[in-house]
Amino acid sequence: MTSYVINKRHRDMEVFSIPSMEGYTFKPKALSEDFIHVNKVNVVNHEMIDKILTRKFEKSFKRLVALSMRVLEEEEADEGDTTIVLGEVELVREILLNRYQKFIDKEKEELFLKKLRLIENELRMKQIKVKKKAEYLTLQEQKSMGRGR
Secondary structure, three states: OOEEEEEOOOOOOEEEEEOOOOOEEEOOOOOOOOOOOOOOEEEOOHHHHHHHHHHHHHHHHHHHHHHHHHHHHOOOOOHHHHHHHHHHHHHHHHHHHHHHOOOOOHHHHHHHHHHHHHHHHHHHHHHHHHHHHHHHHHHHHHHHHHOOO
């Protein structure tokens, strides 16, 4: 497959062909009919890749934080809700480690992993509280049923 580069330093914005280079490849969204439609973009600049992936990861991370906060603040949350959110945490962690690890800086990767670990710990504590509450309620039901005459 042939790749092309636009030379913006030239007045005529010369386009020339280059061999395939190692970088991050993504498919941009077509926002309007006025723009050029591009099937794939391969970014080679490491700083630009880092910024793109950081924004992309922060978007999914904010969604995960909102979902986990909803479960943590809800009094009627059950074990299934916490299990679903824990699965989402694991999914985001796997995306970070498998897809983005070679492109994102080590400090940012460690920071994101620490944040994910913190969310996971909070959800596990909530899951334990929900289990204890369910056990307590079943124990109370058994006690009340055993004393009837």
